[in-house]
Amino acid sequence: MNARAHDLKVREVISETAEAVSLIFDIPTDLTHRFTYAPGQYLTLRIPSERTGSVARCYSLSSSPHCDDRPAITIKRTSDGYASNWLCDNVSVGDILTVLEPAGNFTPRTWNRDLLLCAAGSGITPIMSILKSALTLGRSNIALVYANRDRHSTIFASQLDQLARRHSRRLTLLHWFESDRGLPTARAIATLARPYRRHDVYLCGPTGFAIAVKQGLGQLRIPERSIHQEQYRSLTDNPFEHHTPVATEAAHTTPTADISTLRVDIDGRTHTLPWPKTKKLLDVLLDHGIDAPYVCRESACATCVCTVKHGRTHMLQNESLIPEELSQGLTLACQTLPDSPTLHIAFDE
Ligand SMILES: Cc1cc2nc3c(=O)[nH]c(=O)nc-3n(C[C@H](O)[C@H](O)[C@H](O)COP(=O)(O)OP(=O)(O)OC[C@H]3O[C@@H](n4cnc5c(N)ncnc54)[C@H](O)[C@@H]3O)c2cc1C
Numbered sequence: 001m002n003a004r005a006h007d008l009k010v011r012e013v014i015s016e017t018a019e020a021v022s023l024i025f026d027i028p029t030d031l032t033h034r035f036t037y038a039p040g041q042y043l044t045l046r047i048p049s050e051r052t053g054s055v056a057r058c059y060s061l062s063s064s065p066h067c068d069d070r071p072a073i074t075i076k077r078t079s080d081g082y083a084s085n086w087l088c089d090n091v092s093v094g095d096i097l098t099v100l101e102p103a104g105n106f107t108p109r110t111w112n113r114d115l116l117l118c119a120a121g122s123g124i125t126p127i128m129s130i131l132k133s134a135l136t137l138g139r140s141n142i143a144l145v146y147a148n149r150d151r152h153s154t155i156f157a158s159q160l161d162q163l164a165r166r167h168s169r170r171l172t173l174l175h176w177f178e179s180d181r182g183l184p185t186a187r188a189i190a191t192l193a194r195p196y197r198r199h200d201v202y203l204c205g206p207t208g209f210a211i212a213v214k215q216g217l218g219q220l221r222i223p224e225r226s227i228h229q230e231q232y233r234s235l236t237d238n239p240f241e242h243h244t245p246v247a248t249e250a251a252h253t254t255p256t257a258d259i260s261t262l263r264v265d266i267d268g269r270t271h272t273l274p275w276p277k278t279k280k281l282l283d284v285l286l287d288h289g290i291d292a293p294y295v296c297r298e299s300a301c302a303t304c305v306c307t308v309k310h311g312r313t314h315m316l317q318n319e320s321l322i323p324e325e326l327s328q329g330l331t332l333a334c335q336t337l338p339d340s341p342t343l344h345i346a347f348d349e
Pocket of ligand 1: 042049050051052054055057058059060061074075076077078080081082083084085104122125126230231232233234235301
């Protein structure tokens with residue numbers, strides 16, 4: 001089992017709407033440091049299956065580490081979805097779920113900048129964590145554009161009303177109900193967002209909504225670097241399954257044409273390993289029995305992010321890191337191949 005997987009007890013199950021539940025977890029004292037999280041991060045749950053043994057699914061934390069005592073996730077049923085319906089139908093207070101430690105980089109770096117938050121449906125989950133944190137920690141102004149089918153299907157509707165009343169000078173709540181106005185178009189988003197066009201944008205919602213928001217913000221000439229997006233998808237890999245180390249290459253310390261030499265700092269230790277030119281960094285580490293962090297292995301979750309301290313690399317795919325992060329040397333281990341004979345990579349930063 002993945003060393004970052006832990007059994008957590010469900011302390012509370014809250015029915016948010018007819019289609020969504022929140023699960024609040026108890027964190028045992030010895031795991032407190034492992035479950036310290038940043039607003040916008042997510043947990044990965046192991047969901048049992050008679051068919052495949054288990055599946056893994058990510059759920060953003062809807063709680064804020066700065067306002068809430070315990071971590072909570074919020075799950076909305078996906079039509080015909082396996083895991084979301086299993087969780088909504090089967091989990092009760094006292095149940096134990098196997099959960100990976102928090103991961104993800106959908107988190108504001110500072111709480112002093114004004115925010116434009118855009119969410120639709122279950123996309124409110126990380127946005128709620130960011131919103132509560134920003135209201136508690138900063139003094140900035142925040143606008144939330146939140147699209148739903150109707151008022152009844154709106155997760156956290158009354159909590160948001162309360163926050164808008166309590167922080168009436170700082171928080172502007174802009175509901176969009178499909179039942180009244182149809183699906184939001186790019187033009188409608190541009191109109192709503194115009195007063196907030198200098199704010200940093202955090203966006204989470206279904207593909208159609210995300211496209212409309214990005215087109216609308218494009219019409220306002222909001223630069224892409226100001227737009228941060230969390231994309232939901234189901235994992236195809238299962239990080240709960242044991243990865244058997246299969247290191248076969250001799251422990252080279254001299255690079256060859258096909259094999260680079262890697263020095264890697266991880267979990268307070270330094271390892272020197274051969275890194276074949278065609279093998280992704282994460283696979284090299286796992287094959288050598290090194291417990292590198294990962295969840296999706298598709299470049300989307302950024303759990304395996306690390307820093308290239310020396311040498312050149314390239315990524316096969318990148319759905320998470322923005323140009324600013326790339327220029328700081330960050331890379332995703334699950335997609336990284338070596339381009340120089342010797343490299344130094346660090347995870348512990
Ligand atoms: C970073 C991140 C954060 C997210 N945060 C949230 C959130 O806060 N809230 C939220 O609601 N969602 C969130 N999601 C989405 C969530 O992870 C799931 O994608 C979503 O719940 C749909 O999963 P599902 O299994 O219900 O549906 P699907 O993935 O559509 O399920 C169908 C799949 O399950 C398989 N399947 C069917 N039956 C079985 C079986 N018996 N055994 C094994 N497999 C079976 C099918 O073959 C099919 O592939 C997030 C995703 C990401 C990446």
